[in-house]
Amino acid sequence: MASLTSAKRLVVKIGSALLVDCTTGxxxxxxxxxxxxxxxxxxxxxxxVVIVSSGSIALGRAALKLPKGALPLEQSQAAAAVGQIRLARAYEEDLAPHGIMAAQVLVTLEDSADRRRYLNSRATLETLLGLGVVPIVNENDTIATDEIRFGDNDRLAAQVAVTVGADHLVLLSDVDGFYTANPAEDPAARRFDLIEEITPEIEAMAGDAGSGLSKGGMKTKLMAAKTATGAGCALAITQGGVLRPLTALEGGAACTWFCPKGDPQAARKRWIAAMKPRGRIGVDAGAAAALARGKSLLPAGVTDVAGDFGRGDPVTISDPSGRMLAMGLVRYTAAEAQLIRGCRSDEIETVLGYPGRAALVHRDDMAT
Structure with missing residues (x-):
């Protein structure tokens, strides 16, 4: 069974009902x-650690003294704008005594649907984690409309877990796991300790949202589990209302674990390898040897660029004999790649006229 003791990269989803008192706001x-x-x-x-946190609208609603119940879109967005600054400050102040820096990352569904924006989000989150920062991710409710919303932070948390290659995702909920039926309505409902595969029978057991503050129900949690486990990430649903809920989970608190399919890196490599290439990049012998050692592709080793591709598009990488070495998601357009091929990383800004990324194709975005 999965366990948090082995977690190397952990995403934790926190709902409004856990963070915000439903009576006082x-x-x-x-x-x-x-x-x-x-x-x-x-x-x-x-x-x-990455935190996916709701709560901005709930906090802003109370600060603005808006009524309970459904709000018009404009008022929801205003509440989010007021509440988000309070939410970010709270995380910053509570993590600071532990010597931990927090960062605010606001996203919309478009950031994952558009490959270029997805890669930019991934690069930002990777950089923050590499610097020891804890990103606090939330949907950008100040600008998101129904057409561009994740709609609930269960789905967002799963997407974030995929984006950063997390091996564990914990959904802190108002229930202690996934049940055969709604335990509040059916005393005979039984909780699953472990779900190895999400079958149609499992899906039929899911219900809808029950909390007045939260938007997600078991259906959205199952959707999140499908996304996360398919990318090699184990997912747990557990009761989050207790103090130190992650310690409680690790200590054996009631929960449901969903088993991952493989590991995050392998799942991502399979996804990249299955893409249809939009172009080709030829490299010299030195770059080919570096790629064989698991290095990123730098512009200095590029000898040839073919195709009409944009940032984030899949391209093949070939050695001097034309043999394909890898498939990767490129960080520059074809025109930019032509300009900087053969250049050292410190020459990129001079050639392009603006700062660029050191790698043309990062090793994390490459399948060999």
Whole structure:
């Protein structure tokens, strides 16, 4: 069975009902301080942590004294704008005593649907994690409309887990796992400890949202589990209302684990390898040898560029004899790649007239 003790990169989803008192509309400060202790514990082990957090609209609604119930879109967006700054400040203040820096990352569905924006988001999150920062991710409710919304942070958390290559995702919920039926309505409902495969029978057991603050129900959690496990990430649903919920989960608290299919890196490589290439990049012998050692492709080793591709498009990489070495997602357009081929990384800005990324194709975006 999956366990948090082995987590190397952990994504934790936190719903509004856990963060915000549904009666007063204020932040549950004791709960968040205790969560910060959990985060510090995993960081001390060398585990990267990403938080996907709801709560901005709930906090902003209370601050603006808006009525309970459904809000017009404009008021929801205004509440998000007011609440998000409070939410980010709360995370910053509670993580700071542990020597941990927090970063705010606001996204929309378009950021994952558009490959270039997806790669930019991935690069930003990777850089933050590499610097030891804990990204606090939320949907950008200030600008998102129904057409460009994730709609709930269960789906967003799964997408973030895929984006950063997480091996564990925890959905902190108001229930302690996935049941055969709604336990609030059916006393005979049975909780699953482990789900190895999400079958049509499992899907039929899912219900809808029950909390007045949260948007997600078991259906969205199953959708999240499909996304995460398909990318090699184990997912747990557990009761998040207790203090230090991650410690409780690791200590054996009731939960449901969904088993991953393979590992995150292998799943991502398969996804890239299955793409249809939009162009080709030829490299010299030195670059070919570097790729064989698992290095990224730098412009200095590029000898030839063919095709009409954009940033984020798949391209093949070939050695001097024309043999294909890899498939990768390129970080420059074809025109830019032509200009910087053969250039050292410190020459890119001079050639293009603006700063660029050091790698033409990063090793994490490459399948060999």
């Amino acid at each position: 204020t932040l549950r400060e004791d709960w968040l301080r205790a969560l910060a202790q959990d985060i510090a514990m995993y960081k001390a082990r060398g585990c990267d």
